[in-house]
Amino acid sequence: MKKAFPFLALLTAALLSFALYQAMVVAPTEKTMGDVQRIFYYHVPSAWTAFLFFLINLIASIVYLIRRNLEWDAVAVASAEVGVVFCTVVLVTGPLWARPVWGIWWTWDIRLTSTLVLWLIYVSYLILRRFSTGGQTPVLAAALAIFGALDVPLVYFSIWFFRTQHPQPVIGGGGAIDPRMLRVLLINWLAFLCFGALVFWARYRLEVLQREAEEAEALEALLEPKGASQ
Amino acid sequence: MPALSTITAATLAKDVRLEWRSKDAINSMLFFALLVVVVFSFAFDPDAEQSRQIAGGLVWVAFLFAAVVALNQTWARELRNQVLDAYRVSPAPANSLFLAKAFGNFIFVSVLEGLMTPLFIVFYKLRALGPAWELLPVAALGTWALVVNGTFFAAMSLRTRSREIMLPLLLFPISIPALLAMVNATTAILTGEEAVKFWIVLLGTYDVVFTIGCLLLFELVLEAE
Numbered sequence: 001m002k003k004a005f006p007f008l009a010l011l012t013a014a015l016l017s018f019a020l021y022q023a024m025v026v027a028p029t030e031k032t033m034g035d036v037q038r039i040f041y042y043h044v045p046s047a048w049t050a051f052l053f054f055l056i057n058l059i060a061s062i063v064y065l066i067r068r069n070l071e072w073d074a075v076a077v078a079s080a081e082v083g084v085v086f087c088t089v090v091l092v093t094g095p096l097w098a099r100p101v102w103g104i105w106w107t108w109d110i111r112l113t114s115t116l117v118l119w120l121i122y123v124s125y126l127i128l129r130r131f132s133t134g135g136q137t138p139v140l141a142a143a144l145a146i147f148g149a150l151d152v153p154l155v156y157f158s159i160w161f162f163r164t165q166h167p168q169p170v171i172g173g174g175g176a177i178d179p180r181m182l183r184v185l186l187i188n189w190l191a192f193l194c195f196g197a198l199v200f201w202a203r204y205r206l207e208v209l210q211r212e213a214e215e216a217e218a219l220e221a222l223l224e225p226k227g228a229s230q
Numbered sequence: 231m232p233a234l235s236t237i238t239a240a241t242l243a244k245d246v247r248l249e250w251r252s253k254d255a256i257n258s259m260l261f262f263a264l265l266v267v268v269v270f271s272f273a274f275d276p277d278a279e280q281s282r283q284i285a286g287g288l289v290w291v292a293f294l295f296a297a298v299v300a301l302n303q304t305w306a307r308e309l310r311n312q313v314l315d316a317y318r319v320s321p322a323p324a325n326s327l328f329l330a331k332a333f334g335n336f337i338f339v340s341v342l343e344g345l346m347t348p349l350f351i352v353f354y355k356l357r358a359l360g361p362a363w364e365l366l367p368v369a370a371l372g373t374w375a376l377v378v379n380g381t382f383f384a385a386m387s388l389r390t391r392s393r394e395i396m397l398p399l400l401l402f403p404i405s406i407p408a409l410l411a412m413v414n415a416t417t418a419i420l421t422g423e424e425a426v427k428f429w430i431v432l433l434g435t436y437d438v439v440f441t442i443g444c445l446l447l448f449e450l451v452l453e454a455e
Contacts, residue, residue, distance in 0.1 A: 065450065117403065117406050120403040120406075123403075124400050124403050124404075127399055128386070128390065128396070128399075131390040131391050131392065132389055132390045132391075133389065133390060133391055136454035139450055139451065139454040140390075140451060140454060143386065143447045143450060143451055144386070147379075147404055147440070147443060147447075148404065150440065151403075154407040154408075154432070154436055154439065155406060155407045157407075158406075158407035158410045159410070
């Protein structure tokens, strides 16, 4: 498994550069928005990747509560952190696009607000992990992840009452998208997924190693007084 | 083993008696909410029409902040003399303790709301244009939405460093849909312009979902070690 890491890294680098070329050069320029629209190739794949990682976090949390296996907890930490990073990218690229196209940086529209609330919930999840002391952290964090998941549909419906300004989903929403644009979008998503998986893998390994190191330190501290008394 | 309701009733009675004698939570909540009312009144200086538009938000923000004061005290009291540890080793079900704490907080925050509402009406010259009795279910459902999750997250934040700060950080993001529903329902009743029904249904759903969630997960949080 460990040997696969450099290959994945190389693949990610190649895919990311190819996707960049596709998004900047190959994809046709949008008629009304012009080149600004190209941010779409970063915005949408980041959003999908973020949601995927939040889903992984939820699944890992539930599995942890059932199995009580700390490796699943490491998966939960890593996926939450990577998810928050991608979600931040979404929340930053969105306003950058909205300013020239809508004329405003931000609006309290359903998708924007839901994504922001999701981001807030996961930031509070990371803060809980940071502030929590001792061995209960995984259980508390898993419980919070489940609460966050319960909250998502409620957030969505509560904001659904307001008018929606966001462009209708292009995929599966019945909207027409140039097949070339769709191709570029999917290539970009693949590249971002690989990148997300790469970062996630590194973070997961780091978490596992850190725990092993802490355990070893704790063990050493337990043994030391004995050695000193002899 | 005593029934769930007996333990709940006993714990609730104990908490209410403690609060009745010390009045710690209610006094600090009242004074805090009063300060919020006064500060907002200075900051916005609204006329009657503006008041109707913003009062829903002001009222609930004041109650939310004040409720955090009470919620933070919920479990802190049980830490002294290791009461919580004693509870953990006893055969009493965890949920009966949780329900007692949640009901207790519900009572305290409801008393606060009852005392603060006349002040709000006076300071903000409020008069509802819609059916005012509808504020009652909104207040009851909204208060329960705040305290049920608040009690749960307060138990969670017991295990963290600087727990007083931790509670609002956990509670506020999760409470956003409930808060949105309470504020919009109250504004709709005060201005008499929009329908309240959707928001009441949403609040009810929120309450049911999170009450079940809390009851399912509370034992894990209490026993987490």
